Amino acid sequence: xxxxxxxxxxxxxxxxxxxxxxxxxxxxxxxxxxxxxxxxxxxxxxxxxxxxxxxxxxxxxxxxxxxxxxxxxxxxxxxxxxxxxxxxxxxxxxxxxxxxxxxxxxxxxxxxxxxxxxxxxxxxxxxxxxxxxxxxxxxxxxxxxxxxxxxxxxxxxxxxxxxxxxxxxxxxxxxxxxxxxxxxxxxxxxxxxxxxxxxxxxxxxxxxxxxxxxxxxxxxxxxxxxxxxxxxxxxxxxxxxxxxxxxxxxxxxxxxxxxxxxxxxxxxxxxxxxxxxxxxxxxxxxxxxxxxxxxxxxxxxxxxxxxxxxxxxxxxxxxxxxxxxxxxxxxxxxxxxxxxxxxxxxxxxxxxxxxxxxxxxxxxxxxxxxxxxxxxxxxxxxxxxxxxxxxxxxxxxxxxxxxxxxxxxxxxxxxxxxxxxxxxxxxxxxxxxxxxxx
Amino acid sequence: xxxxxxxxxxxxxxxxxxxxxxxxxxxxxxxxxxxxxxxxxxxxxxxxxxxxxxxxxxxxxxxxxxxxxxxxxxxxxxxxxxxxxxxxxxxxxxxxxxxxxxxxxxxxxxxxxxxxxxxxxxxxxxxxxxxxxxxxxxxxxxxxxxxxxxxxxxxxxxxxxxxxxxxxxxxxxxxxxxxxxxxxxxxxxxxxxxxxxxxxxxxxxxxxxxxxxxxxxxxxxxxxxxxxxxxxxxxxxxxxxxxxxxxxxxxxxxxxxxxxxxxxxxxxxxxxxxxxxxxxxxxxxxxxxxxxxxxxxxxxxxxxxxxxxxxxxxxxxxxxxxxxxxxxxxxxxxxxxxxxxxxxxxxxxxxxxxxxxxxxxxxxxxxxxxxxxxxxxxxxxxxxxxxxxxxxxxxxxxxxxxxxxxxxxxxxxxxxxxxxxxxxxxxxxxxxxxxxxx
Numbered sequence: 001x002x003x004x005x006x007x008x009x010x011x012x013x014x015x016x017x018x019x020x021x022x023x024x025x026x027x028x029x030x031x032x033x034x035x036x037x038x039x040x041x042x043x044x045x046x047x048x049x050x051x052x053x054x055x056x057x058x059x060x061x062x063x064x065x066x067x068x069x070x071x072x073x074x075x076x077x078x079x080x081x082x083x084x085x086x087x088x089x090x091x092x093x094x095x096x097x098x099x100x101x102x103x104x105x106x107x108x109x110x111x112x113x114x115x116x117x118x119x120x121x122x123x124x125x126x127x128x129x130x131x132x133x134x135x136x137x138x139x140x141x142x143x144x145x146x147x148x149x150x151x152x153x154x155x156x157x158x159x160x161x162x163x164x165x166x167x168x169x170x171x172x173x174x175x176x177x178x179x180x181x182x183x184x185x186x187x188x189x190x191x192x193x194x195x196x197x198x199x200x201x202x203x204x205x206x207x208x209x210x211x212x213x214x215x216x217x218x219x220x221x222x223x224x225x226x227x228x229x230x231x232x233x234x235x236x237x238x239x240x241x242x243x244x245x246x247x248x249x250x251x252x253x254x255x256x257x258x259x260x261x262x263x264x265x266x267x268x269x270x271x272x273x274x275x276x277x278x279x280x281x282x283x284x285x286x287x288x289x290x291x292x293x294x295x296x297x298x299x300x301x302x303x304x305x306x307x308x309x310x311x312x313x314x315x316x317x318x319x320x321x322x323x324x325x326x327x328x329x330x331x332x333x334x335x336x337x338x339x340x341x342x343x344x345x346x347x348x349x350x351x352x353x354x355x356x357x358x359x360x361x362x363x364x365x366x367x368x369x370x371x372x373x374x375x376x377x378x379x380x381x382x383x384x385x386x387x388x389x390x391x392x393x394x395x396x397x398x399x400x401x402x403x404x405x406x407x408x409x410x411x412x413x414x415x416x417x418x419x420x421x422x423x424x425x426x427x428x429x430x431x432x433x434x435x436x437x438x
Numbered sequence: 439x440x441x442x443x444x445x446x447x448x449x450x451x452x453x454x455x456x457x458x459x460x461x462x463x464x465x466x467x468x469x470x471x472x473x474x475x476x477x478x479x480x481x482x483x484x485x486x487x488x489x490x491x492x493x494x495x496x497x498x499x500x501x502x503x504x505x506x507x508x509x510x511x512x513x514x515x516x517x518x519x520x521x522x523x524x525x526x527x528x529x530x531x532x533x534x535x536x537x538x539x540x541x542x543x544x545x546x547x548x549x550x551x552x553x554x555x556x557x558x559x560x561x562x563x564x565x566x567x568x569x570x571x572x573x574x575x576x577x578x579x580x581x582x583x584x585x586x587x588x589x590x591x592x593x594x595x596x597x598x599x600x601x602x603x604x605x606x607x608x609x610x611x612x613x614x615x616x617x618x619x620x621x622x623x624x625x626x627x628x629x630x631x632x633x634x635x636x637x638x639x640x641x642x643x644x645x646x647x648x649x650x651x652x653x654x655x656x657x658x659x660x661x662x663x664x665x666x667x668x669x670x671x672x673x674x675x676x677x678x679x680x681x682x683x684x685x686x687x688x689x690x691x692x693x694x695x696x697x698x699x700x701x702x703x704x705x706x707x708x709x710x711x712x713x714x715x716x717x718x719x720x721x722x723x724x725x726x727x728x729x730x731x732x733x734x735x736x737x738x739x740x741x742x743x744x745x746x747x748x749x750x751x752x753x754x755x756x757x758x759x760x761x762x763x764x765x766x767x768x769x770x771x772x773x774x775x776x777x778x779x780x781x782x783x784x785x786x787x788x789x790x791x792x793x794x795x796x797x798x799x800x801x802x803x804x805x806x807x808x809x810x811x812x813x814x815x816x817x818x819x820x821x822x823x824x825x826x827x828x829x830x831x832x833x834x835x836x837x838x839x840x841x842x843x844x845x846x847x848x849x850x851x852x853x854x855x856x857x858x859x860x861x862x863x864x865x866x867x868x869x870x871x872x873x874x875x876x
Contacts, residue, residue, distance in 0.1 A: 152755020
């Protein structure tokens, strides 16, 4: 135990009093004694910047903590915790905090994925730390292991389930056979999805996290607009059935992978088929997980709650305490991570496997014709599964053909797709999805 | 890219040239250029201490690296990597290295779980770092997240599959119905188990890791002899069947949990029933995983290869690079983690659930009699499943009764067990296993 008189104190300013901010405020006050004992210094919450100081909150501190004057919170702060979300005014306030010599902890993925480099450089120049564990995977410690524990290894690929809303929806569709719209409505009812679900459902949130993960893994800053992004709103029952028939499950993955030829990184977010025994396949409901393939460590997975106030606050506090401990030791701040300059490649350079589902005439020679088109474009077929087409009629007998390919270049698959669409025996290409995992 | 002339160098001495040592030597030499670029300093491998410098190794460097004179390796080293294993002479050499001002990276769980405190204190006193990520969970970054990322949270419990040999054996028994002895023989054939498998099979290896995990999670040093330890050699087909019938899988878990009343920590390693949809249940083969229950972060899991030269070397290199970076920054070393002094409690204080399988007379009133014994000792039954007993005869009709309890104190279960054994309707108590997970 320590006494107030001889214990150093660090001033903490909090920006934002929402779900996560409230929980950080709770931990800083309720667990103050244990934290002081652990760190050897008092973490003194000096103020909370909010839009409306008089609003009611999940966890409410004494009224004098809340202010709508950001200067009161920045003034004299050793550590600023930014949990406002959104690009502005968060960006501008963080830059001011850095300029004043404060260390910054943020969970703001949208900001980091668009203006990250500006912030990293400002922090490096000012000799302060900028930490952001909470920006990806909620409570899951993923950024620190990537940066520190794997620093002596070579990360080849990261695949993450980093959006709980879409994982919940896909899980419901898989387990209950619900349609996308019903599963979305259920997610909204349970509070897993926003009233306007576009950022989650169309993959933008996952894309921001892909850019942040890739920065840590490949030591090169990337931005949101470099991520190829496909959401889950077009996934049908039929896709789920075709996937299940072939032994796969559909997950929305954020993938960052390093290629050797051409050299660079491909960033992509899209619905992906995974074998049902893949570790990521068992990540259910609103949980998140990040799967890492590294040269020496082989395959690692980090799993946990991807959202939630208390869970995300746990990650924020881990960053705060690391900064506090370093500040107390008195040494210089962390040197800026050595920068590499890997190119961000077009998705056309990716090599992976695919499932293509085609509605085609149910007649002799059709399979050979479609398979021939794959062969022409150098795409080799691993398996094909033919199922009954419920739209088939006596006049025009059709069947559903689900092809799974061996590994092929994305650009070659695109050509195969175009050629398949023009075949007279093919009514329609119903879906094309990428397949990952061994 | 850097040039040799203006790049600082750190001298690395390696103790041990076995499976992991060879892979560390490989990474230090083959990846030298990338490491220098990443760290801003050259990691200069100065020598490798081995018993026989002329032996052939997995990965062989030039002969001049190998020496059986440990002084040649310690002399002038900035970082010593100890991968010899065993308590002595590793302990004595590490203490000498610390005394000379070298930082130490070790993967030696047996040493840490018996003499850890002596080493931590020596390192703190000398102002050097002692890192040991590789000692638990092979390549899985688990110690650093526990220490840093969860430093602002309260860990309630850790459950780990931390021994690949026993996980492989249990997995084989579960999936193929093999007996313990056949599964062990298969594990030995594949190189997953040693010729003398006792340390793995009897739980000692897992117990050492439990002590290390508990130290990081609860900020109190613990030793191997404080861990209640039961191995897997007595697990039968019948146990697996009874577990499967009730929807569970058997895993050897290392568990460290903090209790409030009485206050303290219980450390235990034993075969454990987990629900089949628990994240740890899907950890197959020789993989490892550590599951953490924390106050705010809720449930986290870290998964990956628990052994293997290259994988473990990845964890070693993460530690080496962290130390190298800190040394280059020039600040003081990490301050010693704040110490708490939690008591290590007897397993009798644990509260958990249990499965008890009993061979009893197949006659009216028997179930009521056995259930009554549970009730008398305050142990509440959650479910009971009766199955055919293949040893039953016309003269003496018996059945197998598998009881699953609600949560009860270990000491109460022990009394229930004693009383059950003395019941005239009970032939035999075939097994008692603890049940974890929701």
